[in-house]
Amino acid sequence: MTMPFDAVDWRKLSREALDSGLNNSAAVAGSGDMVAGWEKMSADMRARHGAHLNLQYGPRERNRIDFLKAAPNAPTLLFIHGGYWQMRSKDSFTLFAKGTMAHGINVALIGYTLAPDATLEQIVAEIHSGIDYLAGQLADLGADAERLIASGWSAGGHLTAMAMMNPRIKGGVAISGIYDLEPIRHSYLNVKLGLDEAMSRRNSPMLLTHALKPMALTVGAAELPLLRKQTADFAAHRAKHGLPVTYEEIPGANHFTIMDEMAKPEGRITAMIRELFGRTA
Structure with a gap:
C-alpha cells in the first residue's frame, strides 16, 4: 500500500491547481464521448432487462432502483453511480452490470437526488x-x-464507503472514490455541494469508524494524483485500524477506462466483486 510517488498535498496547491487536480473530465481526452457510449450501451442493456426497472424506494424522483436478475436465488451487487454527487444518473451505468451478471450475480443500480437539490448528507x-x-x-x-x-x-x-455502516451490506468494492471531502470543500465542486467543515467531516470515510466488513479499493494508475492519493490513504487508514481491505492500482487505467474492468466478465473489477462475494458467503 504505497503512496503514489507524484501525489501532492492538496493544501499546498493554489485554488486553480486544486480545481484542475480534481477535474477528471478535463484530464481525460474524449471522456464526454466515452460517457455518451456508456449511455447508448446502457439503454440497450435496459431494454433487454426491463422487468424490474425504476423500483421506487423513496419520495423523490431519483429515488429509484433498477434490479437486473442474473439467476434464481443469486447474490446481489448494488452499484452506485458517480458524477461528483451532482451529475449523471443510474441509467448511464447499466452496461457495467454485464461483467458481474455473466457470473450469475444480480445487479441493482440505485439513483439518488443530485446536489444542489440535496445536500451530501441527504x-x-x-x-x-x-x-x-x-x-x-x-x-x-x-x-x-x-x-x-x-x-x-x-x-x-465514496457512497460505497458510507454504505458500509448499513447492516444489510456485507462488503464493498469502491472504484476511484473520494474518502476525504476536505479538498472537495475547497474546490469548484463545492459550489453545488455547499459543504461546510462539519458536514465534510461527518461524511468523510477517512474520519469515520466503519463496521468490520471487507472492502476492495481500486484506482487507475493513470488517474489524477489526488484521486490516487485518496484511495491509497483510505486503504492505509483501514489497514491501520484493523479493517479488512485490499488495495490495487489498475495499470494504464484512467478515471473512465477503469470501468472497462467491470463491464467485462474477465475484467479485474469483476474478479474483485466475485472474490468479495466469496469472502462474505
Missing part, C-alpha cells in the same frame, strides 16, 4: 434508505436476501 441518507428497501425486496425478486454487497465509481466510491 444523499447519503437516500443511499441507506435504498439499501433498506432493496434488502426487503430481494426475496420477492427471487434473490438471496442475505448476500448484498455495494460497489460504486467516483462519487459512488
